[in-house]
Amino acid sequence: MKSRDDVVTALLLDLNVMGLGEAAPAEEQSFVDTRLTGMLDDLVARKKLFITDDARIPDPCFEPLLACLALRFGPKFGRAEPALADIIAAEDRLKAASAPVAPRPTLELDPVLRRGTLGPFNFIRG
Numbered sequence: 001m002k003s004r005d006d007v008v009t010a011l012l013l014d015l016n017v018m019g020l021g022e023a024a025p026a027e028e029q030s031f032v033d034t035r036l037t038g039m040l041d042d043l044v045a046r047k048k049l050f051i052t053d054d055a056r057i058p059d060p061c062f063e064p065l066l067a068c069l070a071l072r073f074g075p076k077f078g079r080a081e082p083a084l085a086d087i088i089a090a091e092d093r094l095k096a097a098s099a100p101v102a103p104r105p106t107l108e109l110d111p112v113l114r115r116g117t118l119g120p121f122n123f124i125r126g
Contacts, residue, residue, distance in 0.1 A: 002057045007065065008032050014070045015077045032073065039072060048091045050098045064094040 009024060011032055018024045036054075043049035049065065051057060057065065068090040071082040 002059065002062045004054050007057060008036065010066055011069050011073060014066060015073060017077060039069060048095045050100055061094065061098040064097045068094050
């Protein structure tokens with residue numbers, strides 16, 4: 001599980017705002033931190049992200065979430081505006097990584113197949 005601070009730090013690293021081993025600049029960190037809540041709420045509302053607590057982000061969602069957020073925050077930190085197709089693809093990867101997995105259905109025997117257990121099998125009727 002990753003925390004919200006891990007997301008902010010990794011995002012600032014991806015955007016080249018800070019380097020490895022450096023402390024994040026306070027102004028950029030507070031900007032990302034305040035905007036992150038709105039962006040996460042937007043992704044959850046549009047059913048692109050399935051988390052209940054932004055302080056506990058599952059590991060499989062972490063990298064796709066960073067890719068999606070880097071595209072959204074990029075223009076504010078000097079990157080080119082991403083293409084709409086790139087944003088949609090990143091959100092689809094995030095949705096696939098964070099979607100809840102349904103339990104596997106149990107196997108059942110078809111009643112037609114069980115019919116033979118009620119009595120002797122009739123080769124003429126089936």
